[in-house]
Amino acid sequence: MTPPDPTSPDPTSPNQTSPDPTPSPPTRPHEGPVLEFDDVTLAFDGVTAIDGVSFHVDPGELLAIIGPNGAGKTSIFNVLSGVYRPRSGSVRFEGRELLGVRPHRIAAMGIARTFQNIELFAHLTVVENLMLGRHHHMRYGALSAFAWLGRARREELANRAVVEEVVDFLELAPWRRMPVGLLPYGVRKRVELGRALAMEPRVLLLDEPVAGMNAEETEDMARFVLDVREELGIAIVMVEHDMGLVMDLADRVLVLDFGRPVRTGTPAEVQRDPDVVRAYLGESPRTAGGAG
Numbered sequence: 001m002t003p004p005d006p007t008s009p010d011p012t013s014p015n016q017t018s019p020d021p022t023p024s025p026p027t028r029p030h031e032g033p034v035l036e037f038d039d040v041t042l043a044f045d046g047v048t049a050i051d052g053v054s055f056h057v058d059p060g061e062l063l064a065i066i067g068p069n070g071a072g073k074t075s076i077f078n079v080l081s082g083v084y085r086p087r088s089g090s091v092r093f094e095g096r097e098l099l100g101v102r103p104h105r106i107a108a109m110g111i112a113r114t115f116q117n118i119e120l121f122a123h124l125t126v127v128e129n130l131m132l133g134r135h136h137h138m139r140y141g142a143l144s145a146f147a148w149l150g151r152a153r154r155e156e157l158a159n160r161a162v163v164e165e166v167v168d169f170l171e172l173a174p175w176r177r178m179p180v181g182l183l184p185y186g187v188r189k190r191v192e193l194g195r196a197l198a199m200e201p202r203v204l205l206l207d208e209p210v211a212g213m214n215a216e217e218t219e220d221m222a223r224f225v226l227d228v229r230e231e232l233g234i235a236i237v238m239v240e241h242d243m244g245l246v247m248d249l250a251d252r253v254l255v256l257d258f259g260r261p262v263r264t265g266t267p268a269e270v271q272r273d274p275d276v277v278r279a280y281l282g283e284s285p286r287t288a289g290g291a292g
């Protein structure tokens with residue numbers, strides 16, 4: 001994945017120039033897709049990373065985004081999380097426009113993200129890393145904590161309770177007090193999923209959740225991703241090169257090539273689409289093994 005480049009010039013990255021519009025709270029529960037990505041185009045100097053891409057995600061749905069290296073998958077995540085501002089198009093979360101909204105506010109609205117390269121604090125314990133996921137839910141800083149000791153304490157306890165639920169849900173109890181840097185790779189990836197879940201998101205963006213994992217770790221992660229969707233009902237957008245995982249888990253698959261959408265459909269539809277086979281999967285669907 002290409003990491004976000006904070007030095008890239010406007011208008012493509014990041015949302016520096018425009019004021020941060022305060023999203024108005026919805027007056028009634030949102031109906032329809034939880035996420036709408038509508039005719040979005042994002043260009044860097046000479047490179048069109050996303051070229052007129054549209055998709056939607058329904059509540060509780062798992063949409064996988066696949067495509068060869070450089071197809072624009074990470075760029076879509078960077079637009080969804082407010083790191084890049086596209087040249088044109090619209091991105092809506094529960095009906096509210098996200099373009100122009102800063103990343104921390106998008107996270108607080110309910111969109112959490114994991115990264116391909118684990119972004120945890122190696123010297124902090126599992127529980128401490130998960131508590132960082134509660135950051136957006138903490139209203140009392142150090143100063144106000146003196147003034148409102150009781151409330152701050154209650155908030156701390158509530159945040160700890162959420163973190164404990166995540167520890168149970170992802171079966172992280174054996175490692176809870178260990179520094180994350182000492183944990184096996186597969187467990188660290190699970191802690192990163194946990195930190196995103198601790199935010200209590202309504203949409204989860206998973207960036208290559210099984211990259212670098214062995215078969216056993218992949219199987220574990222697949223089970224947890226399914227549990228997140230089925231038990232917590234969280235909508236998921238997943239970028240992944242492991243085609244077995246994509247075809248097993250996804251409700252629908254969006255295939256990209258050179259920033260352009262090739263096809264959106266169920267795993268079965270996508271696998272037998274000749275354009276997809278040509279663009280990504282190889283000569284025969286049977287040879288599909290990913291391009292990562």
Ligand SMILES: Nc1ncnc2c1ncn2[C@@H]1O[C@H](COP(=O)(O)OP(=O)(O)OP(=O)(O)O)[C@@H](O)[C@H]1O
Pocket residue numbers: 001002003004005008044045047048049067068069070071072073074075076
């Ligand atoms: N900050 C940037 N500055 C310039 N070009 C960029 C930047 N980010 C991405 N690109 C370009 O946009 C295109 C899409 O990149 P992107 O990282 O989104 O692809 P990807 O599908 O995630 O690839 P991979 O599977 O290798 O992670 C590529 O040509 C990439 O070089």
